[in-house]
Amino acid sequence: MRYLYLLFLLPTIAMAQDIAPLAADRPDQTETPYLVPKGMFQMENGFSMEKDGNRSWALPSSLLKYGLNEAFELRLIVTYVVDEVDGTKTSGFEPIRVGMKVKICEEAGWMPKTSLIGHLLVPDAASSDYRADYYASQFRFVMQHTLTDKLSLSYNLGAEWDGITPDATFIYTLTTGFSLTDKWGAYAELFGFAPENDSAAHSFDGGFTYLVNNDTMLDISSGFGITENAPDYYIALGFSFRL
Numbered sequence: 001m002r003y004l005y006l007l008f009l010l011p012t013i014a015m016a017q018d019i020a021p022l023a024a025d026r027p028d029q030t031e032t033p034y035l036v037p038k039g040m041f042q043m044e045n046g047f048s049m050e051k052d053g054n055r056s057w058a059l060p061s062s063l064l065k066y067g068l069n070e071a072f073e074l075r076l077i078v079t080y081v082v083d084e085v086d087g088t089k090t091s092g093f094e095p096i097r098v099g100m101k102v103k104i105c106e107e108a109g110w111m112p113k114t115s116l117i118g119h120l121l122v123p124d125a126a127s128s129d130y131r132a133d134y135y136a137s138q139f140r141f142v143m144q145h146t147l148t149d150k151l152s153l154s155y156n157l158g159a160e161w162d163g164i165t166p167d168a169t170f171i172y173t174l175t176t177g178f179s180l181t182d183k184w185g186a187y188a189e190l191f192g193f194a195p196e197n198d199s200a201a202h203s204f205d206g207g208f209t210y211l212v213n214n215d216t217m218l219d220i221s222s223g224f225g226i227t228e229n230a231p232d233y234y235i236a237l238g239f240s241f242r243l
Contacts, residue, residue: 021214024240025063027207027221029191030154030173031142033115035101036067041243048236057082065101073101077119081130092127095163097138104141112143121163132163140171150179167196185209189223192230201230216241 023034024044036042044063050056061079068074077097083090099119107113118139123132140158147153156173175189186208194200205223212218219238225231 019214021211022217022240022242024209024217024219024238026238026240027209027219027236028173028175028187028189028205030156030175030189031101031117031140032154033103033113033142033144035071035073035103035115036065036242038067038069040067041065042067042240043242044238044240046236046238048234050231050234052231054086055084071103075099075101075117075119090129092130094130095121095123095126095132097121099138101142107144107146112145114141114143116141117158121161123163134163136161136163152177169196170194183211185211199229200227202226203230205234207236215243 019037019040020034022042023032024042025031026044026046042065044065045060046058046062047060048058059080059082061077064076064078066074075098077099079094081091081094097119099117101115101117104114104116105111116139118137121132121136121138123134123136126132138158138160140156142154142156144152144154154173154175154177156171158171159168160171161168171191171193173189173191175187175191177185177187180186186206188204188206190202190204192200192202203223203225205221207219207221209217209219217238217240219240220236221238222233222235224233
C-alpha cells in the first residue's frame with residue numbers, strides 16, 4: 001500500500017537525494033498521488049480471483065511505471081484474465097492501457113497532495129476474445145491527506161469508458177491507511193462504480209502490506225460487495241518492486 005511507508009524516509013544514495021520507500025498503486029482501489037522517482041522503473045503485479053455469480057482470475061494484472069521527471073510518470077497496464085461462465089473457461093489478454101500520472105500539487109494545510117492519472121485503452125492490443133470496439137479513455141484525480149505520522153486518508157474521483165459502449169462509468173474511492181510498524185501496513189476502503197445508465201455498485205475491502213526493503217513490497221487483500229449488483233467477493237496477492 002502506498003501511503004504508509006512514505007512517512008518513513010530512509011536515507012539512500014541516489015544522485016545525492018533521499019528516496020522514499022516504494023509507493024505502489026496496489027493493493028487497494030485507491031491510486032496514490034506519489035510518482036515513481038525520476039529515472040526509476042517500477043512494476044506492480046497482482047494475482048486475484050473475483051466471484052460475481054461466475055468467477056474471474058487475473059493471472060496477473062501488471063502495472064509498469066517509469067519516472068520521467070519529478071512531475072510526470074509513464075504507465076502501461078497489461079492484464080491476463082481467465083473467465084469461467086457456466087462451466088466454460090475463456091482466457092487471454094485484455095486490451096492494454098497506456099497512460100501517465102501528472103503531479104498537480106503538494107499537500108498544504110487543507111489542500112491534499114494531488115495528481116491526475118489518465119489512460120487510453122487500445123482496442124486491438126488484446127487477445128481475440130477480449131478486443132474492444134473503440135479507443136477509450138480513463139481518468140481519475142488522486143488525493144491524499146496526512147492525518148498523523150501513522151494515519152492517512154486518501155480518495156479518488158474519476159470516470160472510465162470500456163471501448164464497447166459510449167456510456168461512462170464514474171468512480172469513487174475512499175481509504176484509510178495505517179502504519180502498524182516500519183514494515184507492516186494496513187488499510188480499510190470503501191469504493192464504487194456508477195455506470196451512466198445503471199445503478200451504482202458499492203464494495204468494501206481491506207488488506208495488509210509488508211515492505212521487504214526500500215524497493216520491494218508484498219501485499220494481501222480481500223473485499224466484498226455491499227450492494228446487490230456488486231461482485232460477491234474477491235481475494236488478491238501482490239508483489240511490487242522498483243529498479
